[in-house]
Amino acid sequence: METLQIRDAKAGLSAVVAAAEKGRPTIITRHGHPSAMVVPMEAGRRLYPVDTPSLAAHLLAIPDSLETQRDTTPLRGIDL
Numbered sequence: 001m002e003t004l005q006i007r008d009a010k011a012g013l014s015a016v017v018a019a020a021e022k023g024r025p026t027i028i029t030r031h032g033h034p035s036a037m038v039v040p041m042e043a044g045r046r047l048y049p050v051d052t053p054s055l056a057a058h059l060l061a062i063p064d065s066l067e068t069q070r071d072t073t074p075l076r077g078i079d080l
Contacts, residue, residue: 003027006035 002019009016009028016026020038028036053061 001025001027003029003034006030009038 002024004012004016004026006028009026016028016038019026020040023040025037025039025043027034028038
């Protein structure tokens with residue numbers, strides 16, 4: 001795993017991306033402290049899945065309509 005300062009990573013971004021494409025992650029440091037890592041897409045997708053459907057998409061995918069009934073009992077009065 002290679003470590004680069006941020007200015008070197010900016011100057012050689014295409015080399016950093018090429019290394020990630022070959023499966024080699026690169027750590028980018030700022031003032032000597034690790035601040036970011038460029039990893040291959042497979043590793044990034046394991047951590048942050050791109051195609052994760054939302055709850056709304058799951059609910060809309062239900063083939064049957066959801067039948068619900070509303071409670072029609074009157075609310076109690078409020079004394080102000």
